[in-house]
Amino acid sequence: MLEFSSKPINFGFLPATFYWALLITVSLLFIPFIFSSSAALNFITQVCIAAVLGLSFNILLGQTGLLSFGHAMYAGLGAFASVHVMNKIGLGECAFPVILIPLVGGLAGLLVGVICGWISSKRAGIVFSMISLGIGELVFAMAPMFPQYFGGEAGISTNRVIGDTFLGLSFGPQIEVTYLIIVWTLLSMGAMFFLTLSPLGKLASAVRDNPERVAFLGVNPRLIRFFMICIASFFAGISGALSALHFEIATTDSLSMYRSGSILLFTYIGGISLFLGPVLGAILAVCMTVFLSELTPAWQLYLGILFILVVSFAPKGISGYISAYLAQIKALYQRNNLINVIRVSCLHLFANAMIGGSLVILIELTYQLRFADQNWMLLDWFKHNPFDVNHWIIPICMFALGVLVKLVAKRVLRCMR
């Protein structure tokens, strides 16, 4: 996964970056062909939107070291701006191609970013977080006061089938919108990756690690922060516009602290130190909010547990964990230890599966015990009866077994070193 800082790893003659870019582009362009059910398109589209948002958030958190609690605001305002423009087009009050709507969202995000960034770039660290929280909540609290702009509780609906068609595309059918969104996602991802290679991007990483020292390089760290906030809000705005195209509505929920919190959660789980980490986070986000939430009422609990585990044991997120793991395997492979690695990995995998599986069953049982009247699919799968003691004993045994194997694996690993 594309690293932020260090040298690109070479695969023969072309840089790894190139392969990643190719892989992502090709797969994004072909997946909708292969999986063209409306559920699949819906999924891909949402992943794209979340990925752009996550990447833009990571411009702040991963790259500049700014933990923002108000990032959803930029996306939300971008969505509102695009909805208004779309409605204007729909009424024939202005002519603007629908394919360029994301640009409108981006510019709106940028505008807000300029204003808010001016205030919040003053400080980093916790004070920045608090300012961003304040601004986010302020805008969220303000929105209902201007129903003509924010549509009150109902939000503002729009229609994307407006204006002239573009190469015969009306963007009514989901697949056309999906492709539009994919193209914009690819453009945004490319631009955001390019940013990491630019002087500004490098200095931003420097500001993240040590803002004070940057000042002693003759560069005002505040200015760097300000520019990064602007850029991040621009891409957040684009993501908002994409969601407006997809859902054809902008609501005040999308400005909320809760939304900002989810962005943080999933981006962090995906991993903030690799460029593609947030994309992984986005995939996970959509999987969890769309699929898992249908399977089990406990999905938010799983999310919380996952996040806490990541914070405690994999501070670089899942992507960081994977790449560290691969690096370890590579190192051991060079020392001809691969077979042992595989053994230990299998032990760990087994142990984790046991522990994880037993926890899932226990949680599901508990939920079933608690919310007996609600039907959830995951519960059906297990066909467990929470009132039967045996059904509790099995997962507990699994758990114990898992812990045991884990201890063994640890011993083995220690012997190997």
Added chain:
Amino acid sequence: MKNLLTIQNLSAYYAQSQVLHGLNLDIKSSEVVALLGRNGAGRSTCLKAIMGMVRTEGQIQYRDQSLIGLPSFKIAQSGIAYVPEDRAIFAGLTVEQNLMLGIKPPARAESTWLWRLDDAYALFPILFERRAVAAEVLSGGEQQMLTLARSLLGNPDLLLVDEPTEGLAPQVISQLLDFFVSVKQRGVAILLVEQKLELAKQIADRFLILGNGSIVFDGDWDEFIENQSLRQEWLEI
């Protein structure tokens, strides 16, 4: 006689900078040892290393207990007291409150309470006079006395003192001298980091010179005086 404290091959680090390189040192019960060396040689670091306040490697044996890796409160509870060079008084608290924070029974059940609040006040009457005053307004000398008294109230067997006379008037210094003598008489071992040789000479039994992170000289006063070249290399400007 058995060593109270034995240090072997001690390294100490601030982040990645290594300040002590394989230092060896021992202190016997009721012994006063002066640790000399140039500014920045690492003397303070040595005391901090004993107290577990910096990252260390090597062995530190205190009585029959290894101190490496213990948190500093455990080390303090085992009977070592530390007087830092910056004094670290608790600015918001009064003199008496500062002293109360130091009170602690002796580490070993069989030892007696050598120091109580009254002893401290008897030793430094000025502190008694000013017991209700906020510690931050004390003069430098008074602060130094406060820190010393605070450490003694923990009834230690070993006292680590870092530059107690730094910035003090000569008159106060002679007062401190009396103090150290009386502490020594009560059987408390002292590891003293001091720049003023006059003072060190009067109370120390043994002299160590720290250079480049390890002990380069170990001997009594006479040996120390004889070794002119050593002094020149490691102590003078």
Added chain:
Amino acid sequence: MQIEDPVLEFFLINLLNGLSYGFLLFMLTAGLSLIFSLLGVLNFAHASFYMLGAYLGYTFTGLWGFWWGLFFAPLITGLLGALLERFALRRLHARGQLAELLFTFGLAYMMLEMVQLIWGKLALPYQIPQALQGSLFLIYSSPFSNYRGFIALLALLVLGLLYLLIRRTNIGLVIQAAWTAPTMVEALGHNVPRIFMWVFGFGCGLAGLAGAVGGNLLVTEPSMAAHVGSIIFVVIVLGGIGSLQGAFWASMLIAISQTFAVTSELSLQDLLALFMSIQYEASNQSVLSIPISHMAPMLPFVILLLMLVVRPRGLFGQQSGLNSHA
């Protein structure tokens, strides 16, 4: 009864209601502030402990009565907090503030789910106890309820207790000393990590207490944590991060200003007219015609931003010696 002075009555009852809300807010923020100033942990789960306190208060009230709830809710939340510090936060301490903050952030999610798992997703009928119902006194015809008085009393008690604890006991001495020189306190043989653990527990316990008394005055429901979540941060930033005094005054400021904003009949237009004697075209759509009462929810954040722009360290915050770049 004849209303004698509606304006004064209106003003006084609002002031008192605002104050009692402020006291509740203070109980809630005192713990957060204490934890931050001593441990440097910005506890995002603080509001969740408040929620937990309310739920526990409800449960124990149902089992043995309100007073037991008032006793057990803070006790259990406090112990839970202490355990968390001991087994999770302490490990993360070396990784710095962000890791701890994120941990508590995730914790807030988990606690919300746990609470819903145990107590369900709906609001609970947590009632004000019989003994504290009724009104304490009348202001003309408006009663000021016993329970609000009780909350104010309790908050003052907490304030007093906190003061005594910090100023008068040995533990307080240690805590205070740890403020200025934590390593030295440890070098004197005090188990500072353990003290931090209890401070964290104590802070969470205060939140639990606030929940136990606030849950029935307001509503005990899963969204109650989110509802105060950002306000308490506003309060501690406004008061100056880490200052108890600041937390107190900021709580009062926020509570009273919000109460009065809600009840105000004016719009920005009127305010402008009042101060600048300018007449604006009354147009229904403009910002200026929005009544201030509708702006109440955004008021705390406006105050916060103004404060951060004018005086970034808050009311009672300490200034650092270095010119800040961070």
Added chain:
Amino acid sequence: MHALTLQEVKLQLGQTAILRGVDLQLKAGERLALIGPNGAGKSSLFNVISGRQTCTSGRIMLRDKNITRLPAHQIVRQGLNRSFQTSHLFADLSVFDHLCCALIQRFSSPLMFWRRLKNEKQVIRNAEQLLDLLALRERKDTIVRELSYAEQRLLEIGICIAGGADCILLDEPTAGMSRTDATRIVQLIRELTINKSLLIIEHDMQVVFDLADRIAVMVQGQVIACDTPQAIRANRQVQTAYLGTWKTT
């Protein structure tokens, strides 16, 4: 003309006076060492000069420009830079990135996001040169966290001089190093600061006497003496202050 002039610089933090009126001149092209006991205020003086802290009163002139209350990044652009006592690097960046970052302000624009850093020829060329100069070529792509301490200190000095400042302040560049590393660094400092003015804080007297043209002694927030090494060595007051009452028997 003096490269740097301090007049009555005072720094007060709350109740404590940290600098009590410092007067000091650094001549153009000279190497001046600042010595003094721990806590004398040497680092604080550096902070004040470089804009890390703002002095309570007094005047600081860089050549003929008054830099007294300028923010740090502007002082750097005026041609004064400093290193830090404890390494102040960017934990997750590579050695080469450090050098590039230090050069961006000089040869490119910090806000440039429309070009790749790789294409900023001048930055890259100069960074490569520095790499050789610092003898860090092998470590080019190493993340600084993985550097040895001495290498970090080296890099610290490297990014300090990279910006092209002609007045350099180094805070204990050899602290925490082995003797051989220290010698190497001293040699390097000598090379890098040819034609530049240097103010250096150092505890290691060998280094001080090796390097310095003049020595200033600071005690309790004041410069009590500033003279040639020989004179300082002979100065009794300095001896008392710095090494205690050492009576030669």
Added chain:
Amino acid sequence: DTIKIAVIDPMSGPFGPVGLNTFNSFKFIAARANAEKWAGSHQIVFDGFDNKAGVQESLSLLKTVADKGYRFITQGTGSAVGLALIDAINKHNQRHPGQEIIYLNHGSIDPDMTNAKCSFWHFRFDANSDMKMEALTSFIAKDKQIKKVYLLGQNYSHGHQVARAAKSYLARKRPDIQIVGDDLHPIATVKDFSPYISKIKASGADSVITGNWGTDLALLIKSAKEQNLNVNFYTYYASSTGVPTAIGDAGVDKVKLVGYWHPNNPSKLGASLTQGYKAQYKDDFSSTSTYAMIASLAKAIQIVDAQFKDKSKPMIDPVKIAYALEDLQIDFFGMPASMRKADHQLQLPLYVSNWEKIDGKSQRFDQENTGLGWKTLQVFEPYVASQATSCQMKRPN
């Protein structure tokens, strides 16, 4: 054939109780309908989807539900969501011919939904807020004691509509009544209404008209009680979950309710449903529009079924059902209720009732075990409250 209906309503959060109550009502009545074969051989099944009272969430769910092949959705807890759903369904149906979705509205009562925003795909089985206000103001108009009225509502479409209608209808029927306050508060976030109460008190109002529902009403009344506010409350939703408990004894003769049906109106079916529901869910049967909806739907299914020739392969076309629903009459607990073709608004009787101690005879049912319940003060025939519509219905060719 099984007709699957997706219930998109809040099942958690502040308005969770309201959503759950209706969801349970659906399941309860559907069970009875299926057992008694209201829809012939067809089964009606309800599946719950928690929209957390959010608009965006609801639209996501709509997509999900469409992907799963649901052709009917029902929603009713919140007009904001309702308006957004109409819009989204219009677009969906236009873009996906053959997969049309029909929106059965059981309680979102913003009049716009059957006027400016009306849609062929939307059917409302609750009286809209203008109809209710018509009835309520007619009732108020007779009471000469009322002089000063305070309007308090939630700050969203429904709250705005109630305030607007109250002002214009009162001005028409009782120009002498003074509107002493017109206030909106943020929906679902106010936990302490005491500032609002002191405001009402200071205004000198003798009556409060509020469209609040769920916790927003319960807390309002709780606060009023705490501060001894001596006014009459004219409410739309005082029977919704949680509110009766909050009203308690203090509200006797003070709280009035306007709405369709409540269990103390004579009806055998109604009484049996009320009792059965209470026995099964330990909750009050208060969402009676669910009955109107299922009854109508069942009837429409039967009509379509009868038209359908090949009985061996029963297939229900939702569009046909929609056409059948368009003008349909049902018996609504002894009173006629009919769907109006022009705007898809059910025309049904309305009741204004008073909060009183139940006597066990004419008033058999209490609410939430308080020993208190509703007593009808006035019944309004469907035509009385009926409102003109501006709807220009576009039907699919």
